[in-house]
Amino acid sequence: MKIALFGATGRVGRSVLDKALASGHTVTVLVRTPEKLPVHDRLTVIQGDARDEQAIYQTISGMNVVFSALGTDKTTTLTESVPHMIQSMKTVGITRIVTIGTAxxxxxxxEPGKLRYESTESHRKLTFAAEEHHRVYDLLNESKLDWxxxxxxxxxxxxxxGNYRVERDYLPENGKQISVGDTGxxxxxxxxxxxxxxxxVGIAY
Structure with a gap:
C-alpha cells in the first residue's frame, strides 16, 4: 500500500508512520522539518507547508490512501489544508482518507442534537480546536469520499x-483517556x- 501521510512529526502521526513502515508499506509525507524523521528506503519526505495546495497534491499523487494527523495548534492550518486534500484526492482518484479528530x-x-463540545458534557472552556475539527467533519461529510x-x-x-473500546459517533461510556500508541x-x-x-469513531479505555 502507498500511503500519503500528513502530520508525521506529531505524536499520533509518527506512531502511524512507524507502523506503516514496519508493516512494509510505502509512505510519502509532507513536513516542515524533515530532519525530525528517520531515513528509510520506503519513505519519501517532501518539505513544505500543509496549507500549500501544490505540496499537498505532490504528496498525494501516486498514493493509494491518505492519512492525516494534523492538529490545530491554535491555527487554521487544519481547515486550510483539508480542502486541498479533498480536491487532490478527487483529482487523482483516491477515495480513502482517515483523519485524527477530537472527542x-x-x-x-x-444533550441529543448537540456535539460534545457544544454541550455540558464537555468541560473545556476553549472550543477553537473542536470548532476546527467540526469544520473538517463537515467538509469530509460533504466530500463523497470514504472517510x-x-x-x-x-x-x-x-x-x-490494546484494551481500548471504540464506538461509532459517540465516546465510549465513561471513557476518560486513550494512549497515543493505541490511537495510532x-x-x-x-x-x-x-x-x-x-x-x-470515539476511542477510549
Whole structure:
C-alpha cells in the first residue's frame, strides 16, 4: 500500500508512520522539518507547508490512501489544508482518507442534537480546536469520499495496550483517556480495514 501521510512529526502521526513502515508499506509525507524523521528506503519526505495546495497534491499523487494527523495548534492550518486534500484526492482518484479528530465532535449523550463540545458534557472552556475539527467533519461529510475520523479523548503519551473500546459517533461510556500508541494502532488498522467508513469513531479505555 502507498500511503500519503500528513502530520508525521506529531505524536499520533509518527506512531502511524512507524507502523506503516514496519508493516512494509510505502509512505510519502509532507513536513516542515524533515530532519525530525528517520531515513528509510520506503519513505519519501517532501518539505513544505500543509496549507500549500501544490505540496499537498505532490504528496498525494501516486498514493493509494491518505492519512492525516494534523492538529490545530491554535491555527487554521487544519481547515486550510483539508480542502486541498479533498480536491487532490478527487483529482487523482483516491477515495480513502482517515483523519485524527477530537472527542469534542462526537455526539452528546446528554444533550441529543448537540456535539460534545457544544454541550455540558464537555468541560473545556476553549472550543477553537473542536470548532476546527467540526469544520473538517463537515467538509469530509460533504466530500463523497470514504472517510473515517478517529476521535480520541484525553491523549497522554503511552504505548499500545490494546484494551481500548471504540464506538461509532459517540465516546465510549465513561471513557476518560486513550494512549497515543493505541490511537495510532487503531487509526492505522482502520485506514486499511475500512470498518467504519463515513463515521466518526470515539476511542477510549
Amino acid at each position: 469534542g465532535i462526537l455526539e452528546s449523550r446528554i 473515517t475520523i478517529v476521535c480520541p479523548t484525553y491523549l497522554p503519551d503511552g504505548d499500545e495496550q 494502532a487503531f487509526a492505522f488498522d482502520e485506514l486499511l480495514a475500512c470498518k467504519h467508513v463515513c463515521y466518526r
